[in-house]
Amino acid sequence: MDKVKDELKAQLTKVLSFFDNLEDKYKKILVSILSVCALLLLFLSIVPTFQASIRQKQVDNFLTDKITDDKHFIAVAPDELIKVIKENKQVNVLLIDPTAPQMEAITNLVHHNNDKESMKQTVYVYPMIYNVKETKKFFNLSKGTTLFHFKNAVESYRVNFKSSEEIEFHFFDYLEDISNHNKKKKR
Known part of the structure; x- marks a missing residue:
């Protein structure tokens, strides 16, 4: 268990030192790219469900009005x-x-x-x-x-x-x- 904690701390330290070594300009670029990717993934996962829901409501309304x-x-x-x-x-x-x-x-x-x-x-x-x-x-x-x-x-x-x-x-x-x-x- 201690080995796992030590390994986790070592990996975390490496990641933090990587960010510390980056210049501020590159940090902003990296954060921007990650933010855009996160928003894009969120958008791509939500839009199809909304489109399907809207289409289904249109079909339902059309059919319901007829009958x-x-x-x-x-x-x-x-x-x-x-x-x-x-x-x-x-x-x-x-x-x-x-x-x-x-x-x-x-x-x-x-x-x-x-x-x-x-x-x-x-x-x-x-x-x-x-x-x-x-x-x-x-x-x-x-x-x-x-x-x-x-x-x-x-x-x-x-x-x-x-x-x-x-x-x-x-x-x-x-x-x-x-x-x-x-x-x-x-x-």
Whole structure:
């Protein structure tokens, strides 16, 4: 242990004597170069994470605007989905694969359908952008868009939409089925 301490002191003494022997002009140059290198490394490590974060927010905002209306169809953040399911006694969740062919039908449903004004239930919309494989595995999903109803955090209803036409013509029927199903259980 003493040998290690002695060796450390000897190396430290060598470094200090090296700096003492340098002229002030060279010390300033060396410190400047080291400072620039440190700042460059810091900059290079921070910028990519910020760029990725900004890009992802842009994608999220673009997609969220297409599939939500903040009244009947409300967006759920990736880290909030499970929380929404657990904290609501009853909740409808629409899981959307943004690459699915039904995307246009969902956009039309959200923004151009007058039937939504008669909706009695809010639908939480979760676009599967992040952790797609894990989400599909957790919810046992196939391709496309799936509507869930959870009651006390337990799945009680599921519809996997196979086509755009099914969404256009039957989405509100399925919501009504959920509502009627809940009324029957209360009686």
